[in-house]
Amino acid sequence: xxxxxxxxxxxxxxxxxxxxxxxxxxxxxxxxxxxxxxxxxxxxxxxxxxxxxxxxxxxxxxxxxxxxxxxxxxxxxxxxxxxxxxxxxxxxxxxxxxxxxxxxxxxxxxxxxxxxxxxxxxxxx
Amino acid sequence: xxxxxxxxxxxxxxxxxxxxxxxxxxxxxxxxxxxxxxxxxxxxxxxxxxxxxxxxxxxxxxxxxxxxxxxxxxxxxxxxxxxxxxxxxxxxxxxxxxxxxxxxxxxxxxxxxxxxxxxxxxxxxxxxxxxxxxxxxxxxxxxxxxxxxxxxxxxxxxxxxxxxxxxxxxxxxxxxxxxxxxxxxxxxxxxxxxxxxxxxxxxxxxxxxxxxxxxxxxxxxxxxxxxxxxxxxxxxxxxxxxxxxxxxxxxxxxxxxxxxxxxxxxxxxxxxxxxxxxxxxxxxxxxxxxxxxxxxxxxxxxxxxxxxxxxxxxxxxxxxxxxxxxxxxxxxxxxxxxxxxxxxxxxxxxxxxxxxxxxxxxxxxx
Numbered sequence: 001x002x003x004x005x006x007x008x009x010x011x012x013x014x015x016x017x018x019x020x021x022x023x024x025x026x027x028x029x030x031x032x033x034x035x036x037x038x039x040x041x042x043x044x045x046x047x048x049x050x051x052x053x054x055x056x057x058x059x060x061x062x063x064x065x066x067x068x069x070x071x072x073x074x075x076x077x078x079x080x081x082x083x084x085x086x087x088x089x090x091x092x093x094x095x096x097x098x099x100x101x102x103x104x105x106x107x108x109x110x111x112x113x114x115x116x117x118x119x120x121x122x123x124x125x
Numbered sequence: 126x127x128x129x130x131x132x133x134x135x136x137x138x139x140x141x142x143x144x145x146x147x148x149x150x151x152x153x154x155x156x157x158x159x160x161x162x163x164x165x166x167x168x169x170x171x172x173x174x175x176x177x178x179x180x181x182x183x184x185x186x187x188x189x190x191x192x193x194x195x196x197x198x199x200x201x202x203x204x205x206x207x208x209x210x211x212x213x214x215x216x217x218x219x220x221x222x223x224x225x226x227x228x229x230x231x232x233x234x235x236x237x238x239x240x241x242x243x244x245x246x247x248x249x250x251x252x253x254x255x256x257x258x259x260x261x262x263x264x265x266x267x268x269x270x271x272x273x274x275x276x277x278x279x280x281x282x283x284x285x286x287x288x289x290x291x292x293x294x295x296x297x298x299x300x301x302x303x304x305x306x307x308x309x310x311x312x313x314x315x316x317x318x319x320x321x322x323x324x325x326x327x328x329x330x331x332x333x334x335x336x337x338x339x340x341x342x343x344x345x346x347x348x349x350x351x352x353x354x355x356x357x358x359x360x361x362x363x364x365x366x367x368x369x370x371x372x373x374x375x376x377x378x379x380x381x382x383x384x385x386x387x388x389x390x391x392x393x394x395x396x397x398x399x400x401x402x403x404x405x406x407x408x409x410x411x412x413x414x415x416x417x418x419x420x421x422x423x424x425x426x427x428x429x430x431x432x433x434x435x436x437x438x439x440x441x442x443x444x445x446x447x448x449x450x451x452x453x454x455x456x457x458x459x460x461x462x463x464x465x466x467x468x469x470x471x472x473x474x475x476x477x478x479x480x481x482x483x484x485x486x487x488x489x490x491x
Contacts, residue, residue: 036146036158036161036162036354037161037162037163039163039423039445040421040422040423040445042422042474058422058474060422060423060445061162062162062163062354062358062423062444062445062447063157063162063354063444064425065422065425
């Protein structure tokens with residue numbers, strides 16, 4: 001499984017990429033493989049205020065719907081509309097074209113709570 | 126993922142070797158998918174796919190009064206079966222509620238094979254044993270047999286390779302005993318996918334040999350191992366019911382729209398009085414197939430169904446149809462709401478999405 005070293009991670013399998021004051025969020029390669037074929041994605045509304053570990057998006061495979069959680073407190077500033085037409089991007093390019101949303105981070109110190117790639121690798125074995 | 130106590134079929138090691146994702150189902154640890162539900166689904170619609178169905182139960186009923194006794198236990202008419210043929214039928218309780226749906230084969234004039242759902246196998250067996258006539262024997266052979274379903278338009282090509290020259294598959298709903306590469310197998314022309322296909326039964330200790338032979342010979346016709354995920358999407362596109370989801374003791378076969386498999390001309394069978402009354406008065410509910418009108422989230426079991434703002438029922442089965450690329454499902458609704466063309470709404474995470482009651486099957490071969 002691909003676990004890029006320059007990203008942060010959550011226990012619930014989201015990846016987090018720092019982009020200045022914002023973070024871009026998606027689900028990991030491991031998560032997309034576990035979910036299997038993604039057939040529908042429900043994105044959070046722009047401007048929504050979110051808290052850490054709040055369910056704010058839904059990714060559905062043929063078999064099941066899975067919640068996606070905000071990794072930290074902040075505000076939604078962008079969401080990947082391309083997924084509405086092509087949800088399979090999550091399977092084919094989970095760390096790139098398959099990103100889910102961008103959050104404006106309220107407190108940069110919160111990022112310290114997240115896992116680094118080594119810790120996430122250990123988690124997924 | 127797996128629960129302690131889940132049984133493993135004789136093909137468990139093959140599933141592990143093929144990298145299947147295994148889930149608990151009906152007391153068994155079963156493959157839900159190998160490469161992916163959508164591609165397995167397409168393999169069955171376009172080429173051919175193979176499913177492990179060894180978890181299903183097999184009972185053998187034998188004796189001089191076997192057909193008379195079975196006719197009192199089951200809704201369809203066993204006496205219409207010639208030796209070597211089978212039929213779909215129901216096991217009902219006294220209230221006409223469905224204990225199980227199953228296929229019964231008349232193997233010989235006084236010998237029958239019943240193939241039942243894994244999750245209901247123990248319950249079916251004790252119900253039959255409780256009601257057993259002393260003239261007949263009832264044996265649970267579930268542990269002795271392995272079984273696979275091989276389904277898809279290229280199944281005949283595959284069996285030409287497996288059976289050798291000059292041998293053809295049995296006709297629809299017929300069962301034959303043959304030997305394939307040293308393995309004695311019973312091949313029944315039936316299935317749960319809407320495609321041409323067979324279900325094949327063999328001794329459990331020959332399961333891996335047969336499975337691997339079919340995979341090897343099947344490579345030329347695009348055969349893929351398929352899991353329960355594709356089995357579910359395939360059957361739901363055809364509106365075939367799944368016991369435990371669409372069928373239960375709270376519903377009878379007439380409500381499920383399966384009166385064709387109930388012979389009310391038989392003088393006696395368990396549940397007959399209730400069903401005669403339902404037939405005369407018309408069922409209070411009908412299992413209705415629907416398709417989502419837009420490209421929203423797929424419907425799932427237990428989602429609420431609305432009509433003009435009023436809650437009228439809940440989804441029993443729902444999924445994204447890989448063939449149609451729309452959400453599809455079934456729900457028990459009043460006869461008025463179950464009419465083809467009725468506009469309904471499915472509530473998904475607090476939001477209502479439009480859907481239309483359709484004719485069955487939801488998928489028709491192009």
